[in-house]
Every structure is written in structure tokens, then in C-alpha cells.
Amino acid sequence: MNKNFVRKAHRWLGLIFSISILMSAGSGVIHNIMTRTQPPPPAASPSGEGLNVNQITMSIADATARLPDAAQGVAAVNVRSIGGQPWYQVYVNGSRSAQYVSAVDGRVDAAQDEVYAGEIAKAFLGGAEVTKTDYLTAFNNEYINIFRILPVYRFDLEDEHHTRVYVSTTTGSVTRHTDDGRQFEARIFTNFHKFGFIPNKDVRDLVLTTLTFATCIVALLGIVLFFMTRPKKRAVD
Structure with missing residues (x-):
């Protein structure tokens, strides 16, 4: 070379x-x-201001029955404290988006996802x-x-x-x-x-x-x- x-x-x-x-x-x-x-x-930590389990009057089975597409199977269910009340956060098979059913009265309200996100952000920033x-x-x-x-x-x-x-x-x-x-x-x-x-x-x-x-x-x-x-x-x- x-x-x-x-x-x-x-x-x-x-x-x-x-x-x-x-x-x-x-x-x-x-x-x-x-x-x-x-x-x-940021470290992952439980969100919400505490969960009053005594407010839960509806079972998971009854709550998921309120969702029409739950018949194809439920992947996961979480209990979230949103606005001071317990909500079921339901993930149906094949969907990346959560659905929300009130654990108190069985209301289905998709808007709770954004409300929940806002509460997490506000708590993280010290209530601002x-x-x-x-x-x-x-x-x-x-x-x-x-x-x-x-x-x-x-x-x-x-x-x-x-x-x-x-x-x-x-x-x-x-x-x-x-x-x-x-x-x-x-x-x-x-x-x-x-x-x-x-x-x-x-x-x-x-x-x-x-x-x-x-x-x-x-x-x-x-x-x-x-x-x-x-x-x-x-x-x-």
C-alpha cells in the first residue's frame, strides 16, 4: 500500500x-x-386526591355492560378518582382509547378522559x-x-x-x-x-x-x- x-x-x-x-x-x-x-x-405516582371506595355502588361487570363494544372483550379496568368521584376507566380489546363509566351511578362519559388529564397536570404543577x-x-x-x-x-x-x-x-x-x-x-x-x-x-x-x-x-x-x-x-x- x-x-x-x-x-x-x-x-x-x-x-x-x-x-x-x-x-x-x-x-x-x-x-x-x-x-x-x-x-x-417525572416519577409515576398515584393520581387523584384520594379514592372514597364507599361511593362505589356499581360492580365492574355492571359498569362494563353499559358499553356497547365491551362485548368484544375488556382488556383492562382501572378505578380513577376524577372530580372527587370514582370512575371506571375501561379499555376494550382493540382500542387504545379509554372509556369511562361512573362507579356511582353508571353514567358513560367520554369527556372524563380530558378532565382526568387536566387534574393530573394541575396537581403536578402544584395546583396552578x-x-x-x-x-x-x-x-x-x-x-x-x-x-x-x-x-x-x-x-x-x-x-x-x-x-x-x-x-x-x-x-x-x-x-x-x-x-x-x-x-x-x-x-x-x-x-x-x-x-x-x-x-x-x-x-x-x-x-x-x-x-x-x-x-x-x-x-x-x-x-x-x-x-x-x-x-x-x-x-x-
Whole structure:
């Protein structure tokens, strides 16, 4: 192998692909900063202000019988405290959305899902008033796939930081808590570490894979060049 060719290839490929190394190093710095400035994900904890079981007058079987599509099977039933009253949160087979039946009088009310989400958000933010601004059934640039849980409601707090929380009524918890400052750091990390500025995931994965592979080639060329250019031992007379 020609030594000059290896040296030039190493130099120019290293120069061309150094940008990806710089971005990776930068994302590592940002990640360390984020671990100091941003709290860990909210811990899942029981929601509601307490459940008065003495208010429950209807059995689960009677409650689910009020749902026409429950005949195809019930996947899960939770008891939730909403508005100070117990409600059955029912998941029917084949559906990702919950249905709600009052455990007190048997009323069916789909609107309780949003009410329940609002109570979770309000309790998490210390009782502050919040406004529902979105309902996500797919991930977006802010609520990305590392948060895993869908669907979620987004609620905003009218403060100087533009605080917002994402709420899952399935888990009964806040799945993400962020604001403009935290999101600014997260956006830098995503752009540096994952090339988030490329909107198409397939193209983004191809670019990341190509640059990572090219960086490996540069490193291998450096190793080869080291052994090709190392001083030769003098022959002992």
C-alpha cells in the first residue's frame, strides 16, 4: 500500500468528516450539562386526591355492560378518582382509547378522559391553572419517541418560562415536563447527536450511518499510517 496515498486519504477524509466528530463531542458536552440543569423524568405516582371506595355502588361487570363494544372483550379496568368521584376507566380489546363509566351511578362519559388529564397536570404543577393545547397520537419534534407513551395530552402553564407538561391518562402520570429553557438545550442535543435538523428519518439514519462509518475508516487509516511510518529498527551488526 502506498504510504503517501494513505497519508493523503487520512488527512482529507479526516478534514471532511471532522464535523461529525465535533458534533458528537458537542452533544456529549450538552448531555452532561443537561444532566445538571434538567431534572430526571417525572416519577409515576398515584393520581387523584384520594379514592372514597364507599361511593362505589356499581360492580365492574355492571359498569362494563353499559358499553356497547365491551362485548368484544375488556382488556383492562382501572378505578380513577376524577372530580372527587370514582370512575371506571375501561379499555376494550382493540382500542387504545379509554372509556369511562361512573362507579356511582353508571353514567358513560367520554369527556372524563380530558378532565382526568387536566387534574393530573394541575396537581403536578402544584395546583396552578393549566390550559389544554394539544392531544398527541404521534410523536413530534418536542415529544419524541424516547418518551414512548402515546396518546398524551399537552397542558400549558401561563408563566414566563412557558412551562408545559405531557400527560398520559393510561399511566395516570406526567410523562414529560419541560419549558423553553429546557427545550432549547434538548434541541441542541438532538441536532448535534441525532441530526434532528433532517426531517426525514430514513435520510437522517442514512447520513448518520455514513458519517459514522466514514469516521471508522479515518481511524483505521490513522492506525495503518502509524505502523507504516514508524521508525524501523536498525540492524544490529
